[in-house]
Amino acid sequence: MAPSPVTVRDAEGVRTLTVDRPERLNALDRQTLEALDAEFAAAAADASVRVVVLTGAGPKAFVAGADIAEMNQLDAIAAREFSLLGQRLMRRIERMPKPVVAAINGYALGGGLELAMACHLRIAADNARMGQPEINLGLAPGFGGTQRLLRLCGRAAALELCLLGTPIDAARAQELGLVNRVVPAAGLQAEVDALAARLAAAAPLALRAILDAVVVGGECPIEEGLQFETAQFALLFATEDMREGTSAFLEKRTPQFRNR
Numbered sequence: 001m002a003p004s005p006v007t008v009r010d011a012e013g014v015r016t017l018t019v020d021r022p023e024r025l026n027a028l029d030r031q032t033l034e035a036l037d038a039e040f041a042a043a044a045a046d047a048s049v050r051v052v053v054l055t056g057a058g059p060k061a062f063v064a065g066a067d068i069a070e071m072n073q074l075d076a077i078a079a080r081e082f083s084l085l086g087q088r089l090m091r092r093i094e095r096m097p098k099p100v101v102a103a104i105n106g107y108a109l110g111g112g113l114e115l116a117m118a119c120h121l122r123i124a125a126d127n128a129r130m131g132q133p134e135i136n137l138g139l140a141p142g143f144g145g146t147q148r149l150l151r152l153c154g155r156a157a158a159l160e161l162c163l164l165g166t167p168i169d170a171a172r173a174q175e176l177g178l179v180n181r182v183v184p185a186a187g188l189q190a191e192v193d194a195l196a197a198r199l200a201a202a203a204p205l206a207l208r209a210i211l212d213a214v215v216v217g218g219e220c221p222i223e224e225g226l227q228f229e230t231a232q233f234a235l236l237f238a239t240e241d242m243r244e245g246t247s248a249f250l251e252k253r254t255p256q257f258r259n260r
């Protein structure tokens, strides 16, 4: 059996998924999209997983886009399947009930940037380069890039990146709000580990409420979003973790959250 293009590592509530095709700069072919989709579904269902980290194998790339060689061979029917698969994966990641952190360790281009944008937080190495170069292939972004760039960075930045197709460096990506933090490449792993450990220790049901409120509420008119926030907020009063968090504060101790 061929090795999976996605490797899985678990450590203390943090599941790290690594796209592992370094010889293709981790480009997304159908097999990789399918493997990622299955791994994110498994991580969502596994209560021992508190946080997911997504990264790419090797020193050069997070994900350099959809696999151009495979795409070149697709007919219209297969392209439709490819599109549906990719969009389903991106939406699955965005709607994950636990935080997903992208560790951007190099090129994040085309479908690779779209994958990173579907994650909830993005930490970039200072040598990362990001862009939507589909225009250079006679294509437009097809895994949600136009929509997520627009929402994350605004219309001017979305149009600049998609119309020109020129990648930007990590510092510019941070200026645009495309990434949360930029760190020296050698420190990326430590930074992501620390962030993931912090999220893994937080109250899972409250994390989920925040993800739901921001991701789903952010797609509604504000009145509906606020109602949704209120419902999420009220629901947390039914959790043991909310009692534990508030009691621990009053008792001046560290809370122990149990996902209940």
Ligand code: DAK
Pocket: 023, 024, 025, 027, 064, 065, 066, 067, 068, 069, 071, 079, 080, 082, 083, 084, 086, 107, 109, 110, 111, 112, 133, 134, 137, 139, 141, 142, 143
């Ligand atoms: N696909 C396939 N192979 C790739 C690849 C990619 N996206 N990117 C790199 N590779 C391969 C290269 O061909 C090369 O293979 P060999 O020549 O060694 O066999 C190997 O990885 C190493 O790459 P380079 O030799 O090019 O490395 P360099 O350091 O010189 O350059 C680079 C790095 C990232 C600047 C360059 O590789 C590059 O420009 N790569 C392509 C980047 C790109 O254009 N990405 C966007 C792909 S388009 C859709 C939805 C979504 C999409 C499409 C349709 N539908 C709804 C239907 C998404 C489209 C895209 O993502």
